[in-house]
Amino acid sequence: MSHTQPTETPLEDAVPARELSMTVNDRLCRVRCEDRHLLVEVLREQLRLKGTHIGCLNGDCGACTVELNGEPVKSCLVLAPAAEGAEITTLEGLALDRDLDPVQIAFWENDGFQCGFCIPGQIFATRRLLAGNTDPTDAEIRSALAGNICRCTGYQTIVESVRAAAAARRDAPDHVEKGT
Amino acid sequence: MIRTALRYHAPDDLGEATELLHTHEERAAVLGGGTMLVPSLTRGDRDLDHVIDLRRIGLGEVSSTAGGMRIGASVSYARLLAAQPFTGATRLLQLAAEGITGGPQIRCQGTICGSVAYANPSSDVPAVLVALEAVIHLRGPGHSRAVPAEAFFLDAFTVDLRRGELLTGVTVGARSARVGYYKLKLAEGSWPIATASAVVPDAGDSLIGATVTLGAVSARPLRLDLAPLLDGHGRLPAAADVDDWVSAQLGEPWDDELAPGDYRRMVAGVVLRRALQRAQGK
Numbered sequence: 001m002s003h004t005q006p007t008e009t010p011l012e013d014a015v016p017a018r019e020l021s022m023t024v025n026d027r028l029c030r031v032r033c034e035d036r037h038l039l040v041e042v043l044r045e046q047l048r049l050k051g052t053h054i055g056c057l058n059g060d061c062g063a064c065t066v067e068l069n070g071e072p073v074k075s076c077l078v079l080a081p082a083a084e085g086a087e088i089t090t091l092e093g094l095a096l097d098r099d100l101d102p103v104q105i106a107f108w109e110n111d112g113f114q115c116g117f118c119i120p121g122q123i124f125a126t127r128r129l130l131a132g133n134t135d136p137t138d139a140e141i142r143s144a145l146a147g148n149i150c151r152c153t154g155y156q157t158i159v160e161s162v163r164a165a166a167a168a169r170r171d172a173p174d175h176v177e178k179g180t
Numbered sequence: 181m182i183r184t185a186l187r188y189h190a191p192d193d194l195g196e197a198t199e200l201l202h203t204h205e206e207r208a209a210v211l212g213g214g215t216m217l218v219p220s221l222t223r224g225d226r227d228l229d230h231v232i233d234l235r236r237i238g239l240g241e242v243s244s245t246a247g248g249m250r251i252g253a254s255v256s257y258a259r260l261l262a263a264q265p266f267t268g269a270t271r272l273l274q275l276a277a278e279g280i281t282g283g284p285q286i287r288c289q290g291t292i293c294g295s296v297a298y299a300n301p302s303s304d305v306p307a308v309l310v311a312l313e314a315v316i317h318l319r320g321p322g323h324s325r326a327v328p329a330e331a332f333f334l335d336a337f338t339v340d341l342r343r344g345e346l347l348t349g350v351t352v353g354a355r356s357a358r359v360g361y362y363k364l365k366l367a368e369g370s371w372p373i374a375t376a377s378a379v380v381p382d383a384g385d386s387l388i389g390a391t392v393t394l395g396a397v398s399a400r401p402l403r404l405d406l407a408p409l410l411d412g413h414g415r416l417p418a419a420a421d422v423d424d425w426v427s428a429q430l431g432e433p434w435d436d437e438l439a440p441g442d443y444r445r446m447v448a449g450v451v452l453r454r455a456l457q458r459a460q461g462k
Contacts, residue, residue: 014185015185016185016186016187016188018188035186035187035188035231036181036183036184036185036188036221037181037182038181038182038218038222057223058219058222058223059215059218059219059282059285059286060282060369062283062285065285071288072284072285072288073285073289074285074286074289076218076219076222077213077214077215077218077219077289078214078218078289079186079188079211079214079218079231079233081190081233082188082190082211082214082233082235084190121283121285125283125284125285128284128288129284143283144283144284145283146281146282146283146368146369147282147284147285147286147369148283149369
């Protein structure tokens with residue numbers, strides 16, 4: 001019986017991969033990723049931006065939310081190559097100069113954080129809401145947050161935090177949120 | 181992590197996209213917003229070699245047409261909502277888009293045409309497009325065609341797409357009508373259990389000429405002309421009679437893990453009546 005030595009297949013041939021350029025938190029980043037990588041995987045593993053969390057990987061929980069070209073998206077639903085050339089803001093990008101974003105401050109002061117796992121979704125959904133409505137009703141707040149699941153069930157203080165963020169924005173109408 | 185050796189394509193034009201689809205056939209899929217396709221790849225429910233992203237092709241616009249509006253294949257719910265004003269019956273699209281499950285993130289990512297191609301019985305868009313008598317526009321290698329929405333949805337998760345074809349957009353007419361949309365779901369994050377899209381011609385309290393299209397209660401959207409139900413003044417009979425009639429029209433109800441078919445049959449009439457009440461401002 002003869003044995004044939006298995007031919008080693010170069011990884012590049014086995015798994016399509018590419019160079020990816022995108023601007024993340026105001027910084028141009030170039031990374032190498034496989035075509036099958038999700039954006040959340042590249043952000044966390046290659047760029048070490050651990051503020052973006054992996055929860056359900058199904059688009060349900062919102063823990064992986066980032067802003068992509070100014071819109072909140074669930075980064076577990078984005079293939080990394082589709083982010084070529086995009087401008088991305090992660091949770092870390094809201095406090096680049098170490099001063100928290102006003103929405104983050106409102107959450108901090110109103111116990112909107114418990115374990116903090118769902119915070120990317122809650123913060124970015126709040127920013128989206130307040131960009132178009134600085135005096136939302138509770139129903140509008142709850143509707144805006146509907147795509148985010150808090151595993152601590154701390155919804156009441158999250159809603160209170162959004163109310164406080166809205167009030168702060170009304171009190172400082174000229175204030176421009178970071179990244180908007 | 182997606183476990184298959186997926187290759188990502190972002191073609192610059194429709195010709196290249198349809199050629200890729202034609203060449204790779206069942207090993208390829210079109211990527212619209214990604215809200216259904218990407219998690220299905222992550223879960224391993226789908227095993228593909230090629231994903232064809234439409235983002236560079238220029239299908240991301242909502243435009244006015246002579247009789248209504250055209251929605252490009254890459255238009256998200258958020259972009260559609262920003263394209264106001266909605267006139268006449270097209271307001272149904274607005275009502276459905278505002279209530280899409282998943283919050284602002286999904287409304288920014290998910291696309292109307294993606295929902296059409298996926299044809300999940302338990303989703304909002306297919307029945308709304310059937311209610312509006314929308315037309316689905318398709319492009320294949322060397323040809324284009326247009327299919328009425330009612331004929332496009334063949335069965336659950338099955339549409340009239342031929343080898344190498346993809347959706348380029350949908351057109352909806354803005355005919356004058358009052359509209360009402362009602363959706364029943366049992367949790368905020370749930371797919372709908374039943375939807376009803378009512379279209380009522382502008383004629384006072386009369387429902388003559390009114391239709392209601394039910395979604396999520398059968399494998400395909402079910403468009404009902406209310407004429408057999410109405411009295412000489414265009415009024416509905418008692419609620420129980422309406423519900424019995426709707427149940428009889430339903431045939432085999434859709435049955436999945438969210439709700440059994442018998443439950444959907446039971447609520448279909450109620451949902452229909454509530455959509456009509458909303459259309460009439462009651």
